[in-house]
Amino acid sequence: MVSIRRFFYDAYSKCVNGSIFDGLKMDMVSFAMDLLASNSPDEQLIGARILRQFAMSERYSDDTLQKIGINLPVIERLVEMLNWKDPQEEEIRQSAAEILSKLAGKKQNSLRVAGIPGAMESISSLLQTHRNPSSAPDEICEKKIIFDQGNYGYWTFNHLGLLILKKLARDHDNCGKIGNTRGLLPKIVDFTHAEDRLLKDENVTQSQILTVKRSLQLVKMLASTTGSTGSFSEVRFQSLALEENATERIGGTGGVLKGLFNIFFKQGMAGDQNHVKIAAGQALAMLTMDSKSNCHRILKLKVLEKLLGALEVPLLRVNAARILRNLCAFSGSECFNQLMGVRAAAPTVLKAIMSEENKLQEVMLGLAAHAHELVEILRKYKYPPIKVPRIRRFTIELAIWMMRDKETNVHIFKDLGMEKELEGVLETTSEIESFNIFSGTVGLNRHGTSMHSLVETALKLLEEQ
Missing domain, CATH: 1.20.58 (Methane Monooxygenase Hydroxylase; Chain G, domain 1)
Structure with missing residues (x-):
């Protein structure tokens, strides 16, 4: 009611002090955009509330977003508001994030948002995790997702930040900007980790589950980007995975290694899903590299015989040979008896060394x-x-x-x-x-x-x- 009263008061004032047509030309969206530029917190809040209401309305959303999308100063103001962390400005910040999440759904608007200097850093400020202050921004270290504390809705901002990034990532160039933003990729990866509290808590909200899901979708979008942008993102993600203790935490997460092997050995998958098997094999090879504990975990899964059999399967043999080589190289002398079975692969390995070339020959050389x-x-x-x-x-x-x-x-x-x-x-x-x-x-x-x-x-x- 305050917003409506203020709108009609301003319209009446323009009619009285200027031309009657000045008042008649006014509309709620333009009025709200003017208030956003104000220095008064009360007026900023009124403007943010009105724009959020219209942007979220099924009936008025398209027209509202179109008006915002062609007004660059308004977009810049909304992006700036993402950095406002004062608890008293929480509603303004949340309104700005919700409006931008709708605005980013349109391709042309998403390009305008991403094109604003500092936009990615502002969006990154919405994502909050506890990190070791001594670690570098691009390291994956011990972290904990911040749930809502006191009266401040951290989880809501995490959810909105990932939503905005997911919509921006639909564009190839925007993926490059996300990857180039210092400290943003580690934050995104942090949210893919579902802790025991989240998995076992019966009272967990749908929003929290959606945030984990959204972060996984975002990682997939960034990692699957083609061209130089995709290569860059792949390097960044693999670099994070190679960070000290990262492979140990991944391997030590219940069911991860077993799940990867299930995918790697799964039979009857459609031909267009072969890349999934290859990716699982590559992940297992990386997790066993220089990791004695992960090698021991794999030996406990009793998959050695299947790995030896995989050396005969053209689609699997390169990664199977890599995994076996790592098991032999990094398991330690105490596992010698368990790895005796690798000798059975000697004829297959020697045949590949003698007859194959390039990648298969290279990895087979790692075995015999x-x-x-x-x-x-x-x-x-x-x-x-x-x-x-x-x-x-x-x-x-x-x-x-x-x-x-x-x-x-x-x-x-x-x-x-x-x-x-x-x-x-x-x-x-x-x-x-x-x-x-x-x-x-x-x-x-x-x-x-x-x-x-x-x-x-x-x-x-x-x-x-």
Whole structure:
């Protein structure tokens, strides 16, 4: 009623003090937009309430959003209001967020919102999580979602922030801006984690469930973006996943590893769903990299036999070989007996080393070796292509293992000219061979041992005999 009285009072004043047509031309939406620009908190609140009411109205929404969408100063004002964190301005802030969530639903309007300097940072300010103050903004660390505290509705703002971002992410360029906004991706990822309290609480609100769902949808949209924007987002997400303790927390979350294996081994999936299996395999390979605890968890799942069988399946064998290699490399000596079954894969592995090329040959080299073929591979890949950047590293690692295992292998390698090939590797080593995990051509995780150290170790073994 206050808003309506104020509107008619202003209309009457314009008729009296100016022309009668000035009052007749006034409408509630234009009146509200004028009030937003005021310095008076009371007038700002009246303007925000009116715009929210009309923007949310099924009958008037389209016309209201059209008027707001062509008025850039109003959009800028609404974006600015997202940063207002004073409890006394909570309703203004919430109204601005709700109006922008509707405005972002139209493509042209979403581009205008995202094009405002600082818009993404303002939207990011709506998302609240507890973070370790000593951590960097782009790190995933111990965190806790902030539920409503006292009289302030943090959860409502989290919900609205993700809703706005989800609508903005429908545009390819906007995805790039979201990925480039400092500290925003870690916040989004934080909301994908459903804690025990959320899963078990019978009184959990639909809004809280929707927020988790919306964050997962948003991560999927950002990660699946094509082109350079998509590659960038993929690098950022994988970098977050590689952050210290992140793989341990993921692997330690109940049912995650088992669920990924169920997807990886699932039979009867439609052909257009093959990418899901591949993604599950890639995730498992990443989770077992340098993670002794995750390797132990996988061995407890008793999936070794299935992984060995997967080496025969063209769609699965690359990732199956990666997982098996990681299990052998990072499980520790106490799991030696459990991994004895990997020997059964020797014929399959050797066949792949001898007959396949590129990626399959590279990962199979991570499991076993054949002396003559190892030397031939070093000769063939004097300058490893981007597709198989680790093939020489795996070859040398296996040659070292074979020479340490049997003295006769040292003589075999000498006769085959291994020393000459290793010296050639020293002269042609590239930076990309120093990395363990890649996104496109970007290295994400460095090996603990450099290529030069590996080559020197191999040469030393050859010289000792």
